[in-house]
Amino acid sequence: MSSLEKIEKTAERPRTRDSDATRLRILEAAKKEFAKSGLGGARVDDIAERAKANKRMIYHYFESKEGLFQAVLEQAYLDIRTAEQKLNLDHLDPKSALERLVRFTWDYYRKNPEFLTLVNSENLHRARHLKKSEVVKVANRRFVGMVAQILERGVREGVFRDGIDPVQLNITIAAVGYYYLTNRFTGSIVFERDLMAPEALEQRLQFNIDTILRVVSV
Amino acid sequence: MSSLEKIEKTAERPRTRDSDATRLRILEAAKKEFAKSGLGGARVDDIAERAKANKRMIYHYFESKEGLFQAVLEQAYLDIRTAEQKLNLDHLDPKSALERLVRFTWDYYRKNPEFLTLVNSENLHRARHLKKSEVVKVANRRFVGMVAQILERGVREGVFRDGIDPVQLNITIAAVGYYYLTNRFTGSIVFERDLMAPEALEQRLQFNIDTILRVVSV
DNA sequence: CAAGGAAGTAACTAGATAGTGCGTTAACGG
């Protein structure tokens, strides 16, 4: 049976057994649990319960806890890279394109805080899961190219200075948002200020846009 | 017996029982284990073994695994704040002072990677341990003041622009180094480049100094 | 419609893990 037929049939009469749906529920539940407690702290039983699935199904679909983590991480990277590709920055002038990318990165981190925690977790484990994922590597390549293209265009049009390493810029765009948000709890204590207050968030985004534009300006 | 007398006596004849030394060995071992595996992933038995102490002693000195984590984290924050205070930035011109601070932050993170991991772990737990620590809060206050003073001086001397929020600048100085180093494993995969190669590290530090100076420049 | 495979369940296990009860011995003050 084709995938399309399957979807049509499901639409007609919801099945009591649906491997795709169960797989997705497990993935979603695992993302939340891993993000909340890390790979070491998350509990397989809790994931099963949250997914409203039997624990046996996790091992059926993902082999092991590690396999499940790998699948979650892979999906998280594919999701953000896919969203980035939809930005269509080529149609904007270089400055606007860069601003849009900074804004998108910030918004994405805000709306998907699990992504930050998953990446932290993966780095705690020296990226041993990501290393294995070929599909993610391909997606990343296209992403790095995006910023390089904006930079080149900006230099050609005389609005950006020459000689900026696109990788350094990429890292910096991520850094100024990522650090602020992932360390929002200790940050709010260290700086004695609620970093997650709406005005504070708005102020930070503006600061970040300004920072990045200053980095590239001639 | 005074602390001085104690030290003198110890120098004469090393004691087989020494509560201070044992406490310190446990703290050091715990810092490494917590940094390696996080609060959830670290094992009390492993900490005891690494410290060459009996597990019972951990509970004797620190009450619980959580209590031990709190002590480790507190010490880590006191250490970095103490080191920062020794920088003596007041004797330098504002630009040099700022550059020195960026350089110090970078070097400190490089030499003390456990600090990064501990902070990540603490944020995973919504900073519930740091919240309780009054002594760390006091140390942080002095630290935030440092950057504010450099900024003020720079504005007065006409080398920095006015209106920069010292907290935002502070966060950005930390961010550009922290993000690069804490995410060095996934980063090396995403950007298909060894981010920890000596030239790469040198290049990043220069980029960070340049970024921060551009942020404050008139 | 039969049969075989896939989805799903419940109960279990072996090993780990945080935390303790209690006894032992070194150090230190008197």
Added chain:
DNA sequence: CCGTTAACGCACTATCTAGTTACTTCCTTG
């Protein structure tokens, strides 16, 4: 040098946890 205090060690436990065994139930397809 003796008695008390505090450092230290051993062996134990209750509970948790990743992973599994053995089974039932539903769905598809020839």
